[in-house]
Amino acid sequence: MQRLASRAVLAALIALLPLLGGCVSGYFAALNRGAPPAPPSSLSFLPRQDVALDVFPVQGEGEAPVVVFFYGGRWQDGERADYAFVGEQLAAAGIVTVVADYRLYPEVRFPTFVEDAAAAVAWARENAARYGGRPDALFVAGHSAGAHIAALIGSDPRYLAAHGLRPKDLAGVIGVAGPYDFLPLRADDLIEIFSADPATQAASQPVNHIDGDEPPFLLLHGESDLLVWAENSRRLKARFDAIGAPAELRLYPGVGHVRILGSLRYPALAPTRTDLIEFVHRHAAR
Known part of the structure; x- marks a missing residue:
């Protein structure tokens, strides 16, 4: 069984890392150190709901792959400004990157935040060329709750x-x-977010939607993750394997939930960024 720890536990783990300076704000300050104070382009893609995204372009004439990235936060925390480091790092590797907000609990519940994310993906496909990207080389990525959202967009066809x-x-x-x-x-907040209805809960699980109509998946997970157990990625990979669909799994020994995110900025923590970039460029070339 997978476990999602509380934000208090997350804060405690964050405080243990030398990068963080003892608090969440210090953590993101460390990850964004040296990044420009504002991204090149910020706009609302759902203006009625006041939901926006940031675009990190690359130079060129529509030749670069595009990644739409969704942050984590237990579906109830997070904002795109904290993840500028993701856009900067991937853009520097030749990948147009969109870091998108989505509405959070308690304002919304499942599946509204996935629907918001799908709208961001559609926006990115329509506008990719304006920022040097290829609409036919569009990837969806995320960390933690954002990875859950990305996986649903890539597996449950109703959102796209x-x-x-x-x-x-x-x-x-x-x-x-x-x-x-x-x-x-079991957690009260998760039941509030995903409903007490068994059918709705089942629909919220990416593993239940894998049926062969998915694009290639890359699953990256730390084996020491105590917030979202690596068994999640193992079971999703097993489902892909059972139907013969393409998926890759990379497990990082000694890496936890916070460290794997930090490794997107500081590669000495884990090869997450290298593996992600290699996967994007390899599949964009097909």
Whole structure:
């Protein structure tokens, strides 16, 4: 069974890392150290709901792959400004990157935040060329709750169908420390977010949607993750293997939930960034 720890536990783990300076704000300050104070382009893609995204372009004429990245936060915390380091790092590697907000609990519940994320993906496909990207080389990625959202967009066709797209229109999905198979729900806030209805809960699990119509998946997980157990990624990979669909799994010994995110900025922590970039460029070339 997978476990999601509370924000208090997350804060305690964060405080143990030398990068953090003892608090969440210090953690993100360390990750964003040296980044420009504002991204090149910030705009609202759901203006009625006041939901926005930041675009980190690359130079060129529509030749670069595109990654839409969703942050974690237990579906109830987070903001795109804290993840500028992801956009900067991937753009420097030749990948147009979109870091998108989505509405959070308690403002919304499942599946609204996935629907918001799908709208961001549709926006990225339509506007990729304006920022040097290729619409046919579009990837979805995320960390923790964001990986869950990315996996649902890449496996449950109803979300992209609302925008005239299919999961196969994606070039790939990258999940970093994601919860993909986390029933039964025991925490009160998760039951509030995902409903007490068994059918709704089942629909929220990416593992239940793998049926062969997905793009290639890359699953990255730390074996020492105590917030979202690596068994999530193992079980999702096993489901892909059972139907003969493409998925790659990379497990990092000694790496936990916070460290794997930090490794996107500081590669000495884990090879997460290298593996992600290699996967994107390899599949974009196909």
